[in-house]
Amino acid sequence: MKFIDPRIDFAFRKIFGSEDTKDILIGFLESLLRLDGDRRIAELVLLDPFLVPKIKELSYSILDVQCRDHRGISYIVEMQIQKTSAFLKRIQYNAAKAYVHQIEKGEDYPKLNQVIAITITDFILFDGVHHPVSRHESRETVTGISCLQEIVYYFIELPKFTRSLDELLDPLDQWIYFIRFAGSLEAIPEKIQSEPVRHAFQKALVANMTREEYDLYDKAGIAITDAQGAIQVARDEGLMAGHRSGRAEGLKEGRAEGRAEGRKEGELALLRRILQRKFGAELPDWVERQLDAAGADAIQQWSDRMFEAQTLEAVFSSDDTRLDEPSVGTGG
Structure with a gap:
């Protein structure tokens, strides 16, 4: 078996942003956000689903996954393989844009729902944070109370994830392991038991790609190498x-x-x-x-x-x- 590398944004969007893989995206979101019971995602609408013709028009650009759940909460999920100087500014800008674009001019503010921006990086972003998954929100500086939670940011820094296959503790560990290492694996590890993660491996199989998809994936990988x-x-x-x-x-x-x-x-x-x-x-x-x-x-x-x-x-x-x-x- 051979798998495409989920860290390449074309592959990431194919795996997580396709209409036929909503269970993969839902499984990832529920694992990261610790959603269980009645907090689980009942329905998910992809705002810009993965389509090869549209990807070809975009050429090599930012391919994020945007969706909204049954409660109206919006999610922006992005994979970033190389660091840029204005990176955090763009993350905040895109989240703010997604927030304000929920309503038209003159509509009531109560119609605004929470936006959760999830960014996965293949580089270390926060030197002062030693754990791979971090959550960032606005807090009052004296009490630490968080009253402003309309825009929340999650970051997964892949280089900080050092657990081996035998050390994986929960589905979130399995997701991070998949994203970081799938491109170098030759089989789905038996240790991976989460059904959504196993489905993600199946979606990442090179054998399941069309020739057109593989050509675009290959070009995206070459573009990253050339840029670096x-x-x-x-x-x-x-x-x-x-x-x-x-x-x-x-x-x-x-x-x-x-x-x-x-x-x-x-x-x-x-x-x-x-x-x-x-x-x-x-x-x-x-x-x-x-x-x-x-x-x-x-x-x-x-x-x-x-x-x-x-x-x-x-x-x-x-x-x-x-x-x-x-x-x-x-x-x-």
């Missing part, structure tokens, strides 16, 4: 350029301004290199003019947007109204 390689090359070249420029300027002037200018040149070289890798070797003249005239703040802002933007215009847009990322305490 481009980032590393650009980082190396940018650092080298920054060091050379900083040393030359510092020796010549003997001032801190030289070192700062060197750092800026290195960051600019890194930004230009990644833009060329993502949008084409020849950047338009208007982009080059903006880069040549850029200050440190602009370079940082463009770098934040670069990995999520689908066009150069989106990278260099002057519209940036989002708030800074809040500090995050220990999840639970």
Whole structure:
């Protein structure tokens, strides 16, 4: 047997976001949120179900799973394999957008229901949190009381999950093990007893994919590998350029301004290199003019947007109204 890797967003959405696999998504949500008894999910509506023609139109972009249960609670489930500088901002933005889009202008606020944003990362996101699953919500800072629970965030950081197959304790452990390791397994482990998890393994079988699906899956994997390689090359070249420029300027002037200018040149070289890798070797003249005239703040802002933007215009847009990322305490 051979399984597709659930960490690749195309595979993740195929497994968790298809109409014929709602039991998989429900099983995952109930395990993560500890829903039992009358709190279990009776019905789930996929707001944007997995369809190959639509995925092809999206090309390589963010493929999250959005759904709503019988109580009106909305869920956004996303797999992220590589870290970006504006990652937490985007998570909060998408959750807030899902919340406000529940009602039209003029409708009553009581119609708004809770939004739960679930993000699975293949990298460590919170250095101060040592457990792999964390829950984040707004709390009053003195008493710790939580009165604002309309938007709640769950994060699963895969690198922090270190249990072996024999150490799995519950269905949630089985889900995390599946997401992290299915792509390297050759059979469904006997230790996996949860029916929804076993169904997820069946859905992940390469043998059950169409040729078109496998081609799209393969392209998504190649795109991730290329992006990771481009980032590393650009980082190396940018650092080298920054060091050379900083040393030359510092020796010549003997001032801190030289070192700062060197750092800026290195960051600019890194930004230009990644833009060329993502949008084409020849950047338009208007982009080059903006880069040549850029200050440190602009370079940082463009770098934040670069990995999520689908066009150069989106990278260099002057519209940036989002708030800074809040500090995050220990999840639970």
